Amino acid sequence: MTDLLKTPSANGAGSDTDAAETSEWLEALDAVVANDGPQRAREILTRVVERAQQAGTGPIATLNTPYVNTIAPEDEAPFPVDEAVERSLRSIVRWNAMAIVVRANKVSSELGGHIASFQSLATLYEVGFNHFWHAPGDEHGGDLVYFQGHSAPGNYSRAFLEGRLTEAQLTAFRQEVSQPGGLSSYPHPWLMPDFWQFPTVSLGIGGLTSIYQARFMKYLHARGLAQTEGRKVWAFLGDGEMDEPESMGAISLAGREHLDNLIWVVNCNLQRLDGPVRGNGLIIQELESDFRGAGWNVIKLIWGSRWDPLLAADTDGRLVKVMESCVDGEYQTYKSRNGAYVREHFFGKDPVLLERVAHMSDDEIWLLNRGGHDPQKVYAAYHAAANHTGSPTVILAKTIKGYGMGVSGEGQMITHQAKKMTEGALLQFRDRFELPLSDEQVLRAEFYKPPDDSPEMQYLRARRAALGGSLPARRRKAQPLQVPGLFTFKGQLEGTGEREISTTMAFVRVLAALLRNKQLGRHLVPIVPDESRTFGMEGMFRQIGIYSPVGQRYQPQDAEQLMFYKEDAQGQILEEGITESGSLSSFIAAGTSYSAHGVPMVPFYIYYSMFGYQRVGDLVWAAADSRTRGFLCGGTAGRTTLNGEGLQHEDGHSHVLFSVVPSCRAYDPAFSYELAVIIHEGLRRMLEEQEDVFYYLTLMNENYRHPPMPENAQEGILRGMYLLRESSVADGPQVQLLGSGTILNEVIAGAELLESQFGVGADVWSVTSFTELRRDGIEVERWNMLHPLQEQRQAYVTQCLSGRGGPVVASTDYIRAFADQIRQWVPGRYRVLGTDGFGRSDYRRALRRFFEVDRHYVAVGALKELADTGAIDPAKAKEAIDRYQIDADAPMPTTR
Numbered sequence: 001m002t003d004l005l006k007t008p009s010a011n012g013a014g015s016d017t018d019a020a021e022t023s024e025w026l027e028a029l030d031a032v033v034a035n036d037g038p039q040r041a042r043e044i045l046t047r048v049v050e051r052a053q054q055a056g057t058g059p060i061a062t063l064n065t066p067y068v069n070t071i072a073p074e075d076e077a078p079f080p081v082d083e084a085v086e087r088s089l090r091s092i093v094r095w096n097a098m099a100i101v102v103r104a105n106k107v108s109s110e111l112g113g114h115i116a117s118f119q120s121l122a123t124l125y126e127v128g129f130n131h132f133w134h135a136p137g138d139e140h141g142g143d144l145v146y147f148q149g150h151s152a153p154g155n156y157s158r159a160f161l162e163g164r165l166t167e168a169q170l171t172a173f174r175q176e177v178s179q180p181g182g183l184s185s186y187p188h189p190w191l192m193p194d195f196w197q198f199p200t201v202s203l204g205i206g207g208l209t210s211i212y213q214a215r216f217m218k219y220l221h222a223r224g225l226a227q228t229e230g231r232k233v234w235a236f237l238g239d240g241e242m243d244e245p246e247s248m249g250a251i252s253l254a255g256r257e258h259l260d261n262l263i264w265v266v267n268c269n270l271q272r273l274d275g276p277v278r279g280n281g282l283i284i285q286e287l288e289s290d291f292r293g294a295g296w297n298v299i300k301l302i303w304g305s306r307w308d309p310l311l312a313a314d315t316d317g318r319l320v321k322v323m324e325s326c327v328d329g330e331y332q333t334y335k336s337r338n339g340a341y342v343r344e345h346f347f348g349k350d351p352v353l354l355e356r357v358a359h360m361s362d363d364e365i366w367l368l369n370r371g372g373h374d375p376q377k378v379y380a381a382y383h384a385a386a387n388h389t390g391s392p393t394v395i396l397a398k399t400i401k402g403y404g405m406g407v408s409g410e411g412q413m414i415t416h417q418a419k420k421m422t423e424g425a426l427l428q429f430r431d432r433f434e435l436p437l438s439d440e441q442v443l444r445a446e447f448y449k450p451p452d453d454s455p456e457m458q459y460l461r462a463r464r465a466a467l468g469g470s471l472p473a474r475r476r477k478a479q480p481l482q483v484p485g486l487f488t489f490k491g492q493l494e495g496t497g498e499r500e501i502s503t504t505m506a507f508v509r510v511l512a513a514l515l516r517n518k519q520l521g522r523h524l525v526p527i528v529p530d531e532s533r534t535f536g537m538e539g540m541f542r543q544i545g546i547y548s549p550v551g552q553r554y555q556p557q558d559a560e561q562l563m564f565y566k567e568d569a570q571g572q573i574l575e576e577g578i579t580e581s582g583s584l585s586s587f588i589a590a591g592t593s594y595s596a597h598g599v600p601m602v603p604f605y606i607y608y609s610m611f612g613y614q615r616v617g618d619l620v621w622a623a624a625d626s627r628t629r630g631f632l633c634g635g636t637a638g639r640t641t642l643n644g645e646g647l648q649h650e651d652g653h654s655h656v657l658f659s660v661v662p663s664c665r666a667y668d669p670a671f672s673y674e675l676a677v678i679i680h681e682g683l684r685r686m687l688e689e690q691e692d693v694f695y696y697l698t699l700m701n702e703n704y705r706h707p708p709m710p711e712n713a714q715e716g717i718l719r720g721m722y723l724l725r726e727s728s729v730a731d732g733p734q735v736q737l738l739g740s741g742t743i744l745n746e747v748i749a750g751a752e753l754l755e756s757q758f759g760v761g762a763d764v765w766s767v768t769s770f771t772e773l774r775r776d777g778i779e780v781e782r783w784n785m786l787h788p789l790q791e792q793r794q795a796y797v798t799q800c801l802s803g804r805g806g807p808v809v810a811s812t813d814y815i816r817a818f819a820d821q822i823r824q825w826v827p828g829r830y831r832v833l834g835t836d837g838f839g840r841s842d843y844r845r846a847l848r849r850f851f852e853v854d855r856h857y858v859a860v861g862a863l864k865e866l867a868d869t870g871a872i873d874p875a876k877a878k879e880a881i882d883r884y885q886i887d888a889d890a891p892m893p894t895t896r
């Protein structure tokens with residue numbers, strides 16, 4: 001990119017080894033433009049560049065255009081209304097947005113808030129609200145707008161004028177707990193479920209998820225599930241935010257799939273939190289080449305209309321040359337000073353330009369505006385973007401951070417965090433935007449709403465009515481879908497007999513059974529990041545097809561095979577390639593389709609569990625925040641079960657990570673029937689009850705026999721544990737053994753050893769979810785604390801274990817913190833075994849011994865607990881250690 005910036009521009013900057021020859025070429029080009037127009041010049045130049053590259057010149061940078069607006073003034077769509085009313089309306093929105101923050105911080109600076117970002121965005125938002133963004137209704141399915149998170153006061157301000165929020169609510173900004181109807185600091189579908197659709201505030205997430213949203217809309221359309229044509233996804237992103245890898249990481253997908261339903265507006269106010277985004281460069285030029293390279297339609301919106309005459313007169317390119325020679329750090333400084341400063345330091349770079357502006361006063365120079373603050377130019381850019389077909393559009397709008405804040409922030413380094421305005425700045429703000437407020441009202445930062453019959457209010461209502469209603473607005477529910485009975489999974493409930501399969505395979509069978517279901521099948525969205533073969537899902541390629549907007553343009557290599565690689569315009573699988581972030585974004589788009597499109601869809605996103613939460617944790621939270629429904633399936637999970645892949649593949653902690661997400665139900669099932677019961681219940685809750693939950697399921701790749709479902713196990717499977725096997729030793733010490741996932745088999749084997757070799761009776765419990773058990777325990781404990789005089793309740797874990805007798809030992813394929821979650825509700829002694837430490841490759845048997853979670857450790861653990869309670873002699877534990885050849889002095893696995 002730096003090279004591109006250094007490339008001599010069309011205006012003649014840079015070195016020249018033969019100026020006369022260059023001049024001849026340029027004159028020839030000028031003649032073509034004059035006689036045949038710019039289009040013809042473009043044709044010729046394209047051919048010339050091709051020829052030059054064939055001749056070995058190497059790449060010639062063609063991705064950047066000069067630092068001026070992409071749309072020439074004569075090509076601008078004319079602004080359709082009298083701008084005066086809009087200006088007045090916009091000024092009121094600006095005022096209230098600022099007042100929301102200033103007033104909250106008058107009470108206490110504890111609450112925070114941002115003023116400067118929205119002040120730079122106001123024109124970009126208001127033109128959208130007045131002319132472009134449709135709410136869902138009979139005529140239009142509705143546009144989806146990803147608003148900038150920390151500019152939320154701008155949305156609240158408008159909603160106040162539209163009569164959606166009260167003055168009391170504005171005053172309760174960021175008081176989400178203590179004030180009824182208090183406004184959430186940032187967009188949040190849990191805190192304002194009828195208002196906010198997209199939780200954008202973690203920077204980068206909005207951009208990435210908006211791309212996959214646009215793609216998902218095309219997918220829904222192609223599959224005939226929703227009519228999404230004509231609907232647009234708009235996303236507002238900060239220029240600083242573009243440095244997040246998530247922001248730019250999927251722009252090539254948008255280009256490749258021609259997502260012309262996607263419009264990004266990057267607010268290039270040149271600043272982020274600490275300082276300039278590209279103090280020593282030009283962020284707009286940098287982004288232009290990146291996006292153009294990725295196949296986007298790029299609209300640069302740099303200069304406002306007041307520059308038009310100066311640019312029209314710039315036939316020798318001197319002005320554009322100076323524009324390109326300045327860096328963003330300078331542009332920021334200009335707008336924090338005054339007209340005289342701009343004259344001296346900007347136009348003063350070229351004496352000829354100083355002459356050209358000699359007739360202009362300092363005030364006139366100061367008023368030379370930036371594109372993103374000029375409604376006419378913004379309208380023209382939006383109009384072009386909304387009518388563009390064949391590729392996504394990015395509008396790079398140049399603005400001023402803290403516009404209108406004067407000494408309290410305009411273009412200043414500190415502006416991002418400014419939450420207060422000086423009295424002088426408040427009065428100036430009033431004067432500049434011509435607000436009908438007295439000095440006293442200004443100093444109290446009173447909210448202002450013009451009378452209902454004022455031109456502003458009439459205009460505002462008329463525009464939103466024409467566009468179908470208010471935005472943003474969130475739909476809470478879709479039509480419920482009926483979930484078939486549990487018998488759909490008959491095969492899983494009956495067990496596998498002698499056949500040995502993995503839970504991954506069981507999952508694929510459950511999914512296949514669901515896909516065959518007439519009502520529900522269409523609503524499922526299998527998502528894989530290039531791991532279908534790992535999970536044995538390749539049979540689905542042929543059966544339901546892989547979505548590709550262009551179908552399949554090639555004869556697949558395996559066309560002769562039964563299960564060939566089939567891409568299809570109506571394909572159902574989202575085969576994302578190697579992008580866990582992209583896959584999770586598809587998961588969010590599909591799992592919130594009930595809300596964004598009124599069409600319930602159930603994503604099943606299956607991936608390597610190790611490349612799950614720890615890789616894309618923030619997106620997992622975005623999914624939860626968005627009230628996403630669906631199933632995340634961490635495949636080939638477990639620190640010792642995925643044995644051969646070694647350290648960076650073996651997941652022993654994803655369950656602990658998922659346990660922290662409030663809307664996630666996480667399970668570590670051991671048997672097919674458990675999986676079937678859990679998935680069935682999940683579907684029922686998501687589709688029939690319309691609960692906003694998602695499930696995390698770990699799936700293993702170890703093959704073993706799956707028994708039929710024991711009677712009455714269903715409730716326990718869902719609540720988190722049930723008794724799988726009762727002790728067969730009637731008189732003798734007893735223990736309770738807990739296990740989950742594949743390690744449950746080791747626990748069962750451990751019970752057999754205890755009974756046959758030590759005469760100790762062992763009950764075995766299958767714990768499908770330590771996390772659900774903990775949730776229940778916490779809830780019960782809280783209730784008991786707050787109801788001291790009522791009969792105290794018992795946690796489900798306690799109910800299960802009390803009265804059964806003996807100490808409790810748990811073993812899992814996860815770190816100890818996982819099973820430790822339930823400690824305080826386990827009656828009596830509780831020993832937890834787990835796989836803390838770095839993974840490594842070996843046979844499963846060896847790994848389970850290394851991490852001390854195998855049957856022998858289960859037995860030793862149980863015997864030691866019994867010894868500690870005085871039920872047996874400690875020598876028994878020692879006997880087991882010797883018998884099983886355990887090296888008692890081996891260092892902790894965590895240190896190896």
Ligand SMILES: Cc1ncc(C[n+]2csc(CCOP(=O)(O)OP(=O)(O)O)c2C)c(N)n1
Pocket residue numbers: 117150201202203204237238239240241242267269271272273277401416
């Ligand atoms: C992932 C993440 N990191 C940091 C922040 C804190 N933060 C909020 S806004 C901001 C600066 C944003 O600058 P820019 O994207 O240019 O937006 P502007 O306010 O200038 O429009 C920062 C660092 C965040 N919200 N998310």
Ligand SMILES: [Mg+2]
Pocket residue numbers: 238239240267268269270271272277401
């Ligand atoms: Mg910025």
